[in-house]
Amino acid sequence: MKFRIFWAILACKVLTGILRLFGRGGTAIPGKLALQMCPQLLGELAKDVHxxxxxxxxxxxxxxxxxxxxxxxxxTSYFANRSGANLIGGITAEFVEHSTMRGKPLKKYAIIxxxxxxxxxxxxxxxxxxxxxxxxxxxxxxxxxxxxxxxxxxxxxxxxxxxxxxxxxxxxxxxxxxxxxxxxxxxxxxxxxxxxxxxxxxxxxxxxxxxxxxxxxxxxxxxxxxxxxxxxxxxxxxxxxxxxxxxxxxxxxxxxxxxxxxxxxxxxxxxxxxxxxxxxxxxxxxxxxxxxxxxxxxxxxxxxxFSCGFGRMEQFDMGQSKARMILVKNATGFNQVINYLSELTDKTLFVCCINDNTGDGTDISWIWDVRFERLAELTELFGEIYVSGIRRDDMAVRLKYAGIPTEHIRVFDNYDELIKSISSQELPVVIAPTYSAMMELRAKMSAAFGGKDFWE
Amino acid sequence: MLKICHLYPDVLNLFGDSGNVQCLIRRLEWRGIEYELTRVPIGKSIDFTQFDLFFMGGGQELEREILLNELRSGVDKEIIAAVEDEKVFFCVGGSYQLMGQYGISLEGHQTDYIGALDLHTVDGETRMVGNCMFSRVDDFSGSIVVGFESHTGKTYLGSNTKPLGEVIKGFGNNGEDGTEGARYKNVYCTYSHGPLLAKNPELADCILLAALSRSNPSALLEPLDDELELNAHFYMKNRLGEK
CATH class of the missing domain: 3.40.1190.10 (Mur-like, catalytic domain)
Known part of the structure; x- marks a missing residue:
């Protein structure tokens, strides 16, 4: 048992290290591998952690x-699964990272x-x-x-x-x-x-x-x-x-x-x-x-x-304009973003990026339960609205039926052009991406304007 | 004046279903056609003869149970009468099932439904979920419809009901016989949930025209600028492999 734990931890740590070396922050794969080598690993590592x-x-x-x-x-001494890897693989990798090679915990608490x-x-x-x-x-x-x-x-x-x-x-x-x-x-x-x-x-x-x-x-x-x-x-x-x-x-x-x-x-x-x-x-x-x-x-x-990050009202400098990024996952959350937007006082550029990968949810019907009609009423606050992401066309249709004039809806086929257009204007920006759209956008934005890698 | 009735939006409102109603009324507005939309929650009694077009969406298990109690108080008879009177119905997912004769649960328990259409539904264990595509077989257009389905129930059509389409991608009614949705008189049923009509403007207009034709058989719909709608339509069509 002890040897299996050791090898599983070693494999997980090495693989995580290699992935990072190549600029990939994913922790799910090393964690899954370690669990395959030693199914009891997570239980063993968590034994002495609150x-x-x-x-x-x-x-x-x-x-x-x-x-x-x-x-x-x-x-208190704690660690957390910060990168949003919240399935069993990612969580296991996080415990591995905060334990010794023999599986003894380095921290007292875990926030998972x-x-x-x-x-x-x-x-x-x-x-x-x-x-x-x-x-x-x-x-x-x-x-x-x-x-x-x-x-x-x-x-x-x-x-x-x-x-x-x-x-x-x-x-x-x-x-x-x-x-x-x-x-x-x-x-x-x-x-x-x-x-x-x-x-x-x-x-x-x-x-x-x-x-x-x-x-x-x-x-x-x-x-x-x-x-x-x-x-x-x-x-x-x-x-x-x-x-x-x-x-x-x-x-x-x-x-x-x-x-x-x-x-x-x-x-x-x-x-x-x-x-x-x-x-x-x-x-x-x-x-x-x-x-x-x-x-x-x-x-x-x-x-x-408390200051937050990772797409939760996170702030970015983008060229001449300041952007806030708010991760959207479902209608309830997005309607709260609409509530937030409708209480703004300065004219704002709203950007919405909808993907339908597994991490986003493959069904995007919920965008019809978001009250974009409110944005259509606030014409003095919102002029053009930019849409991008895999399902940009569906998003554009949604805005059209919400009453946004079609000439105010700009559809961007790729993020490079989107980022270029955002950064060459001066209005403050609120960007609402789904999960995988946020990951892509962040990568492109930190390449263009600098920023932290997401596992930091 | 087209009178539209959205039945039970308080319980049949799964994911974006109301987008269909919004699509229909916008397409009337843009053409300057007058309409009146009535939302009818559970417990409110209405005169079914007053309306031209009815919409019903999908619902979750518990919510459907609540609805069944309502329907059994006599509303089922009124819906059947309205269907036979050739009023237009557009029903998605859960309400599509309810329009049928009965449903059979996983445990084999049978529940009677509205009974307006000759079809029944058997609960299955696996969820049939994903983007889907079918070609209309209820008219001669053969037009393609793209949507998203998510259901565990398997629906089987009786001999008096035609399918709405033939599955090109996805599962359709039951994942077995290649049929999707149901058509009977002016009833349109489908498993494609969410804002189906917005990305299938042809189907949207087909339903509107069926409703308008009831009072004016020579009714016509002016074409609209559907560029954005068709972009979304063709994107999914191409992605699912239909050129």
């Missing part, structure tokens, strides 16, 4: 980065973002101390089928984590329904109030009481089907969260000021990111910090200094 697992549809990466910042501020479908297996090996479920929305139904399948996968992950404290989003009817089906200690977190004054009307992505099969009603909504839901028939209602945002004081374009309720104490907090979904990411991270017994004030402080 793991936090983050899963759910939206917000995994940002939540993980916030939790990291909290752990860093608390001066984990794909919903992979969580079942990953959790079995990690035996985590804490699991954060961000939310459950429709996403990549081509992979998961029904949204209830996603929920079942997460549930199996929790079943495989008997020692974990589980942080659940109280405002998400699907996520919070997990509480009735598990024996773990549950920390509910949530937002006690609505967030935007006039949020875009989303499609009726309604949630239903599983018992009575009637649609939930709401005392308030934050976005999507998140909010103060209750069943008009049986009275099932949102659980009162022990960690919550109790008041939204100011929704700025760069930060959000809120009041938090942590157990029974109140404290002001600044979240160093805009957008409603980041309020959820922050309060979810806060719940994890409390489950892991970290000082709440140090955690609040971490949220105010």
């Amino acid at each position: 793991c936090v697992v983050i899963t759910g549809t939206n917000g995994k990466t940002t939540s993980a980065r916030m939790i990291e910042e909290i752990f860093a501020k608390a001066k 973002e984990c794909d919903e479908a992979a969580s079942k297996e990953v959790c079995r090996y990690l035996d985590p101390d804490c699991i954060l479920v961000t939310n459950v929305f429709r996403d990549q139904l081509d992979r998961f089928g029904d949204v209830s399948n996603t929920l079942e996968s997460i549930l199996l992950g929790i079943y495989n984590s008997p020692h974990a404290k589980v942080c659940l989003n109280a405002d998400c009817p699907l996520t919070s329904s997990l509480a009735n089906r598990i024996d773990n200690t549950v920390f509910f977190y949530g937002v006690d109030t609505s967030i935007y004054k006039s949020p875009v009307s989303e499609i009726d992505e309604a949630a239903y009481c599983p018992r009575c099969k009637v649609e939930y009603e709401y005392s308030y909504r934050t976005f999507g089907y998140l909010g103060g839901f209750y069943c008009p028939k049986c009275g099932t209602k949102r659980e009162w969260p022990i960690i919550a945002v109790s008041e939204i004081k100011d929704c700025g374009l760069d930060t959000t000021k809120v009041k938090m309720r942590i157990f029974n104490e109140y404290a002001d907090a600044t979240i160093n990111l805009p957008g409603a979904y980041n309020i959820y990411n922050a309060i979810g991270a806060m719940a994890v910090s409390q489950a892991m017994l970290i000082d709440p004030f140090a955690s609040i402080n971490a949220l105010s200094t």
Whole structure:
């Protein structure tokens, strides 16, 4: 056994090194290879590491980065799967990287973002101390089928984590329904109030009481089907969260000021990111910090200094213009980007890059559930809109039917021309790419304007 | 005045289905044809005879169960009457299945559906998913339709129902007999979900014309500038290998 672990670790480290030498940051392949050589590897490496697992549809990466910042501020020794490799191969490679050749851990904690479908297996090996479920929305139904399948996968992950404290989003009817089906200690977190004054009307992505099969009603909504839901028939209602945002004081374009309720104490907090979904990411991270017994004030402080990357409102200088990149994965997330865009005050160039590779989801129908109609109403804010990516033509059609004049829709066949056009104009830019489009764009942009490689 | 009814958008709204309605109404607007769109959620009763065109989308399991309760309260009879009266229906995915006689679950349990069309659906274990393409066989155009399908149910057509198309790429109704979708009177059903009509303007106009012709048999549709739509259409057609 010891020899197998040694060889598997060696192979993984060497292969990762070689791939990096050639400028490829992928960690999934070395990890998978190591698991093939030693199927018990991940379990062995994780044995003496305290793991936090983050899963759910939206917000995994940002939540993980916030939790990291909290752990860093608390001066704990940790590592995280930063490059967004959130399947079992990538996670294994990350554990290999942070262990000795004999498989002894170099760090005390691991902050692991984990794909919903992979969580079942990953959790079995990690035996985590804490699991954060961000939310459950429709996403990549081509992979998961029904949204209830996603929920079942997460549930199996929790079943495989008997020692974990589980942080659940109280405002998400699907996520919070997990509480009735598990024996773990549950920390509910949530937002006690609505967030935007006039949020875009989303499609009726309604949630239903599983018992009575009637649609939930709401005392308030934050976005999507998140909010103060209750069943008009049986009275099932949102659980009162022990960690919550109790008041939204100011929704700025760069930060959000809120009041938090942590157990029974109140404290002001600044979240160093805009957008409603980041309020959820922050309060979810806060719940994890409390489950892991970290000082709440140090955690609040971490949220105010947190700066994010990797396509989560990441900022770039592109020639004469400044760009923000926001990864989009599904309609719920993209509608939050639309909410963000519609509160801008300066004229802005909006760029949208839609791919349909496996990492993006092969079905792009969801772009029709994004309220681009809002952009068509804001003519003084948005002139031309650029589209690119593999499914640029479908995106152009979507914008046309949203009411954007066709002469304002510019379709770019390749990223070089797109980047050239963006950098030769002066308006601030917001770029919304899907996952694989972001990876390609980042590579091209860092080649053109400098920047970090993504595994750093 | 074309009266369009979007049935049950609150439960049948899987991934971009409402894009089809949006496509239809924009194509009317651009031609200056008046229309009225009524969205009918579950529990709201309507007079089916007042409408020309009905749209129904796809839904998830739990949501479909909720809908079945609604349909059994007598709405199924009204839908059958509207179909027989040659009103135009466009049904995608889950609602396509519901238009049939019955469904059989994996455990072998049979559930009765609306019964407007001679077809039934058997739940399968594997998901039939991916970009797809078929050629219309319900008219003489043979025109190509591109879409995206994602379903586990396998639908089998009875002798009174024609397919909408013949599968070129993808699985179609059941992955076995090469048929895709269903046609009966003015009912158009398909497994191609999402905004099918926007990238198949010919099919969109065909459905609009069927609806307009009910009150005006000599109705015509002016051509529109479909450059962007056809770019998206031909992109997928080429990618799937049809030159």
